Amino acid sequence: MQALLDALMVLLTFTNLRLLGLSRLNASIRTVAAQGVLLGLVALAAHAGHWSGRILLIAAVGIAVKGVAFPLLLFRALRAAKIRREVEPFVGYIPSVLAGVAAFLISLWVAARLPLPGRPASDLIVPTALSTMLVGLLVIVSRKKALSQAIGYLVFENGIYIFGVGVAYEAPALVEMGILLDVFVAVFVMGIIVFHISREFDSIDTTRLATLKE
Amino acid sequence: MNPLGLFAVAGSVLLAPLFLGVVNRTKAAFAGRAGQPLFQLYFDLAKAARKGAVYSRTATWVFRLAPLGSLAAALTALLLLPQGGFPAVLSFPGDFVALIFVLATARFLMVIASLDVGSSFEGMGASREVAFSALAEPVLLLCLAVAAREAGRGSLSGIIGSVTGGDWQRTGPALVLVAASLLAILLAENARIPVDDPNTHLELTMIHEVMILDHGGPDLALLLYGAALKLWILGALLTGLLLPGRTGSPLLDGLIFLAGMLVLAVVIGVIESTIARLRLHRVPQFLVGAGAFAVMALALIMR
Numbered sequence: 001m002q003a004l005l006d007a008l009m010v011l012l013t014f015t016n017l018r019l020l021g022l023s024r025l026n027a028s029i030r031t032v033a034a035q036g037v038l039l040g041l042v043a044l045a046a047h048a049g050h051w052s053g054r055i056l057l058i059a060a061v062g063i064a065v066k067g068v069a070f071p072l073l074l075f076r077a078l079r080a081a082k083i084r085r086e087v088e089p090f091v092g093y094i095p096s097v098l099a100g101v102a103a104f105l106i107s108l109w110v111a112a113r114l115p116l117p118g119r120p121a122s123d124l125i126v127p128t129a130l131s132t133m134l135v136g137l138l139v140i141v142s143r144k145k146a147l148s149q150a151i152g153y154l155v156f157e158n159g160i161y162i163f164g165v166g167v168a169y170e171a172p173a174l175v176e177m178g179i180l181l182d183v184f185v186a187v188f189v190m191g192i193i194v195f196h197i198s199r200e201f202d203s204i205d206t207t208r209l210a211t212l213k214e
Numbered sequence: 215m216n217p218l219g220l221f222a223v224a225g226s227v228l229l230a231p232l233f234l235g236v237v238n239r240t241k242a243a244f245a246g247r248a249g250q251p252l253f254q255l256y257f258d259l260a261k262a263a264r265k266g267a268v269y270s271r272t273a274t275w276v277f278r279l280a281p282l283g284s285l286a287a288a289l290t291a292l293l294l295l296p297q298g299g300f301p302a303v304l305s306f307p308g309d310f311v312a313l314i315f316v317l318a319t320a321r322f323l324m325v326i327a328s329l330d331v332g333s334s335f336e337g338m339g340a341s342r343e344v345a346f347s348a349l350a351e352p353v354l355l356l357c358l359a360v361a362a363r364e365a366g367r368g369s370l371s372g373i374i375g376s377v378t379g380g381d382w383q384r385t386g387p388a389l390v391l392v393a394a395s396l397l398a399i400l401l402a403e404n405a406r407i408p409v410d411d412p413n414t415h416l417e418l419t420m421i422h423e424v425m426i427l428d429h430g431g432p433d434l435a436l437l438l439y440g441a442a443l444k445l446w447i448l449g450a451l452l453t454g455l456l457l458p459g460r461t462g463s464p465l466l467d468g469l470i471f472l473a474g475m476l477v478l479a480v481v482i483g484v485i486e487s488t489i490a491r492l493r494l495h496r497v498p499q500f501l502v503g504a505g506a507f508a509v510m511a512l513a514l515i516m517r
Contacts, residue, residue, distance in 0.1 A: 003386050010387040014394075017506055021499055094502050101506040105513050112517070124387060124514075 001048040002122055008042050009124040012162070013104060016135040019155065020096040023085045025147055029074045032151055035158055036066025043165040046121040058165065058176055065180060066161075070154060070187050077147060077191040081198035091142035103134035116167055125166035133159030144205050146197055150190040157183045215303065218464070222300035223292045225468070230446035231255035231439070233479050240483025255442060262435035270428060272332035280327030281429060281436035287320035288443035296371045297450050299460065299467025307368035310358040314351065317403075317447070320440065321347055328425035339424025342494070346409065346421065349501040350402045356508040357396050360388065361455050363515050374454035375467075391511035393456055398504035400448040400482075402497070404441065407486040409497050449478050 015035040022028045040063030047055045091099065107130035120126060136156025140149050157179070164176055197209070235252040242249025251257070269277065294313045296302040302309070325344055328336040362368060364385060365376040382389060402409040405422030414420050426437045453474040461467055492500055 003383055006387045007390065010390050013510065017503060021503060094499050097499070097502055097506055101509050104510050108513050108517060123517075 001045055004048075005042070005045045005122040006124055008038055008045060009122060009128040012038050012042070012128050012132065016132055016155070017097055017100050019139065019151070020100045020135060021093050023087075023093065025078055025083065025085055025145070025151075026075070028086075028148065028151055029071050029078065032074070032154055032158075033067050033071035035155070036068075036070065037063055039063075039066055039158055039161050039165075042125075042162060046125070046166050055165075061177070061180060062161065065184060066154070066158065069184070073187055073191045074147065074150065077150075077194045080195040081147065083145065083147070083198075086143055086145050086148050089143045089148075091138075096138065096142060099138055100131075100135055103138065104131040107131035107134065118167070120166050122166070125162060129159050129163035129166060131159075132156075132162060135159075144207055146190065146194045146206050149206065150187060150194070153190070154183070154187065216301045216305065217303070219293070219296065219301050219303035221464075222295075222297040222468070223289075223303060226292050226297065226443070226446050226450070227289075229472075229475075230442040231259065233446055233449065233475060234442050236476060236479035237483045237486070240480050241487050244483070244487035255438065259435045259439055262430075262438070263432050265431035267429075267431035267433050270331050270333075273330055273428075276330040277327045277428075278433070280323040281433040281440070283323040284320035285436045285440040285443070287316045287323070288440045288447065291316045291320075291447050292443065294370060295447060295450055295454075296374050297454065297468075298471030299375075299462075299464030302371050305369050305371040309369050309371075310362065310373065311355070313370065313447075314355055314358070317444065318347075318351065320444070324425055324437070328428075331428045333428060336424055336427060339421055339427075342421045343425060346402060346497055346501065349498055349505070350399050353395060353501065353505040353508050354399050354403070356505065356512060357392050357399065358451075360392050360508065360511045360515055363512070364388070374451070375457070375460055377455065377457070385515060388511040388514040389456070391507040391514070393452065395504045395507040395511065396448075396452045396455070397481075398500065398507075400445075400452060401485070402501060402504075403448060404445045406482060408489045408492045408500065411491050446475075449475055453478055 012035060015031050015038065019028055019031050019035075022031065040059040043055060043059040043062060044051070089096070104127065107127040110130060111126035114126060116126070133156050136152050136154070136159055139152030139155060141152075143149055143152065160179070161176075164179075197206075232252060232255075234255050235250070238254070239249045239252060291313050293303040294305070294309050294316070296305075306312075321343065325340045328340045358373070361373045364381065365373045367373055367376065377389065401407070405412055405420075410421040410423075412423070414423070422441070426434065429437055450471075453471060457470060457474050461470070
């Protein structure tokens with residue numbers, strides 16, 4: 001199981017890097033969808049051998065919401081906004097990828113020093129969770145399109161999810177479901193906002209929002 | 215010196231063009247064509263070797279040196295490389311750096327030859343080749359450094375074939391990252407899709423093909439053969455690093471190794487059939503991505 005979990009972590013890291021290097025938004029959304037499915041598998045693999053109803057529920061809801069529902073919502077927003085790609089992000093694609101690697105190295109360093117209540121199922125879970133969060137933050141601050149920022153927010157939440165299923169065994173399912181609901185609402189609202197911004201400004205470039213102030 | 219390794223060298227010398235044949239047949243199968251014969255490159259080489267060479271008036275001895283020199287470099291690299299159950303003919307600590315150096319020498323000779331011929335077109339190809347290999351080479355070195363660290367040895371004979379099933383359990387993620395990185399470098403260094411298309415003769419897109427445009431006859435044969443050997447060498451490096459376990463019998467190991475190479479050729483064919491060539495300014499990004507994998511693998515190993 002350890003090997004499978006490690007492989008999933010490598011795949012998650014791969015999706016993170018891919019996300020940082022992509023400019024086309026539909027490819028980004030597909031990458032996030034793949035990440036969502038991987039997360040559900042992580043939840044299953046981390047608790048292999050003692051699957052409870054709670055774990056199965058978390059994994060199933062994770063795959064359904066993060067792997068299917070969010071991408072569909074984002075695709076709908078993408079169609080409404082009529083854009084194809086992120087143009088001229090604040091941080092370019094190659095520096096973003098390098099920053100992603102730096103985030104991974106920092107996460108490895110931090111994870112080795114982080115006191116945890118129990119031993120996680122795999123040594124890679126904590127570094128991957130931390131680096132996924134950092135990559136999410138990076139996407140939020142470095143991209144201009146509202147849709148990219150929503151994707152960054154999702155990736156950030158994915159990091160928390162990995163941390164949750166990998167380390168915090170005792171967290172009540174209700175809390176996890178609550179977080180998931182929050183994110184669901186957030187992405188839903190963002191989809192609507194993206195649509196409205198694009199209708200108002202003919203673009204979903206958030207830097208143009210500054211023109212609101214007279 | 216290990217004379218047993220000469221068998222492996224002889225095998226590579228004979229089979230390297232066949233490797234390209236398998237790649238081409240895989241691509242043909244994907245496109246629904248019958249494809250060229252498996253041994254097409256052998257026929258091409260024989261045809262080119264029978265012809266005479268034409269030299270430009272601006273070309274000097276540098277131009278004539280390059281095909282021989284790059285082939286000699288590729289053969290030298292083969293001497294350093296253990297394959298299957300056969301040991302390397304020459305083995306010393308740090309020989310993986312020598313391998314990279316020898317391959318770089320071959321590239322250097324080709325680049326100065328393409329500048330020597332005095333065509334601005336070839337100069338452009340040379341500049342592209344150098345620009346991309348400047349990014350690819352450190353990544354290759356990094357990959358081998360990870361493998362050396364993993365094996366705890368400083369020579370290719372220790373590094374290649376030392377991976378066991380246990381290593382896959384323990385450091386699987388790092389090995390997967392190194393493999394992905396090495397595969398990307400293999401595609402870039404050998405001018406395969408998605409970096410360069412070996413079939414195009416369209417001036418805006420090609421890299422490697424530009425540099426050999428003015429070579430003809432036996433020179434072209436040497437260059438084509440050298441390119442096939444280089445693909446074989448990097449492929450053997452990748453296969454050797456990944457295949458776990460040793461049975462002890464060189465013959466059986468050799469067969470396992472050849473099966474691995476066959477799989478690799480099919481994988482390359484599938485990649486070339488399913489992926490489009492990258493735009494030229496996206497290539498550095500591709501190589502930086504490969505470098506990112508190698509750095510992460512190093513971090514995982516050193517942890």
